[in-house]
Amino acid sequence: TVPGFAGELRPYQERGVSWLSFLGRLGLGACLADDMGLGKTAQLIATVLVDAVPGPTLVVSPVSVLGNWARELERFAPGLSVMVHHGRDRHADSDDEGTAGFAERAGGHDVVLTTYSLVARDLEHLTAVPWTRVVLDEAQQVKNPGTAQAKAIAQIRAPRRVALTGTPVENRLAELWSLMQVLNPGLLGTMSSFKDRFARPIERDHDEAATATLKAVTGPFVLRRLKTDRSIIDDLPDKVEQTDRCPLTREQATLYQAVVDELLEGAAATDGITRRGLVLAGIAKLKQVCNHPAHLLRDGSVLANRSGKLNRVEELLDEIVDAGDKALLFTQFTGWGELLVPHLARRYGAEPLWLHGGVPRARRDELVAAFDDASGPQLFLLSLKAGGTGLNLTAASHVVHLDRWWNPAVEDQATDRAYRIGQRRTVLVHKLVSSGTIEERIDEMITNKRALAERVVGAGEAWVTELSTDELRAVISLRLGDAA
Missing domain, CATH: 3.40.50.300 (P-loop containing nucleotide triphosphate hydrolases)
Structure with missing residues (x-):
């Protein structure tokens, strides 16, 4: 059991929490890529409780799931203090709130929730906070490194970086490079060298050696379990x-x-x-x-x-x-x-x-x-x-x-x-x-x-x-x- 966690984790979720905590303590970025519906949100919330370090956690998500995050935090970790940074009145506590005032307000909470669209808009405020952990939910949102929001995300510093996604690669292998560049910068080299070494041989030629090498390099930082694996979950209906x-x-x-x-x-x-x-x-x-x-x-x-x-x-x-x-x-x-x-x-x-x-x-x-x-x-x-x-x-x-x-x-x-x-x-x-x-x-x-x-x-x-x-x-x- 996790102290402060109002729920019961399944065995595979407990392993996920241990894995996230382990990589976090080493200062390494982690991509939890479990199949959709296997409870990635619950695993992250439990990780915040288990790997408790001073300072707030920033969760960035699409606007469509912001409310779900607030509800799940209240459900699973009612003891955590949560701040939702969203909407026109997000600075309303102080109309002329500067970066220092925002940093102080955010620092008084355990978790701050915001959206991808606001990261670029409020970057000056968000970079002023000494985050202990940055979490990217539906992380395929940063699959294009050239977008304003992907560039803004890269500027937010935190010793612990976590990506949550059920689809680490949707369209092209370059998306995996972009995700890893956010989590562990430099791991896969430059975009140009990645395309030459991995993307083109795998996508064009189905090169098995290049595929095996890429999986070996990224494997320690990506954890993916599937609903179809009965050793993971055996009570999900058909x-x-x-x-x-x-x-x-x-x-x-x-x-x-x-x-x-x-x-x-x-x-x-x-x-x-x-x-x-x-x-x-x-x-x-x-x-x-x-x-x-x-x-x-x-x-x-x-x-x-x-x-x-x-x-x-x-x-x-x-x-x-x-x-x-x-x-x-x-x-x-x-x-x-x-x-x-x-x-x-x-x-x-x-x-x-x-x-x-x-x-x-x-x-x-x-x-x-x-x-x-x-x-x-x-x-x-x-x-x-x-x-x-x-x-x-x-x-x-x-x-x-x-x-x-x-x-x-x-x-x-x-x-x-x-x-x-x-x-x-x-x-x-x-x-x-x-x-x-x-x-x-x-x-x-x-x-x-x-x-x-x-x-x-x-x-x-x-x-x-x-x-x-x-x-x-x-x-x-x-x-x-x-x-x-």
Whole structure:
């Protein structure tokens, strides 16, 4: 047991706390990369209690999980003093608060919570504090070393540095270099030498010797356990994933073909950055057609019986709602979510919850609490970027991916809002794909990519813009016989 910790750690979590404390005492940075849902937050809180040293701990997180950190600290370590540095009134205790005043105020707390966006904005204040530990939650936020927030994070000094992430590499191995540069500067050399020695041989040639060397170099500083390992956790229920292939309606097929023709004509007639922008815009239009004609047309028309995918969503939700279960529905398009909310409200007699990037933090916390309430709404619609990380939504036993993203790690993160510790029922995951369309090609690519995920996963959709017009035609063309 950990003194002051109001909870019980599982054996693998106790080992994680010991590992974090050990590296911390040596002054070495640590990346706790446990699978999503294995309780990284609880392990970090226990580490603050076990490895108690004078001075405050700074926790930097996305704004979407700031409230979750405050709740978990109150739940697991009520004896710790916590300060939330966020919002317009974050300096309100003293309107003209200088760096010394802020340092004194922060130093009077055990833990200070803030967000990535504020680190760059309030860097002068944050660097004035003698932090004993800096924690980066959802640390993939600093995967690009050139961003203002990554540069600002690098300037905050602390003898103990911890990164928490379920996906240490999302797109490119260069992200691992960026993470290690924050935790243990210089460990992997310069970015240029890292690319020559590791990134290119591994990503391009699948060089096994380079892969083994990289794992050997970074292994002591990265701890990753998986939910699928029954030696780690043996009481998590199953996760059943299935891909639902939905035929296009005739209206969808006609629209889809029109967009394909327009896109191919434009791609053949342009080049450079103009062509890349045109291709990306065309891909987005094709995905919108796959969701619903009204999503592309934005004409305010009724939704019923015009989309094979929406028909399947309604079939799924009819069963889920009738059974009294709860479901998460993820989409990458805020515009599609805005259309679905009133449609689903009319069909099921209750408005679904809707979380997107424009929802303030306080309201996000209210939405999560409402969904967690047994008598609360059964349906929670979330945008993939705003709701795909950091939230604990185990009240749901169903997850529906309304449209597909290029990166399997992003979809897995979203699914794991429900499939995590605290889940007591089998989680059913439905991934909707419009048959014969670009979505089917994305699904094939994701399947292939997942097998290579330990090495590298693909770099979003930018690759599509570099295809020749003939190659592009092969990816986006509608396969005959797949419309309803």
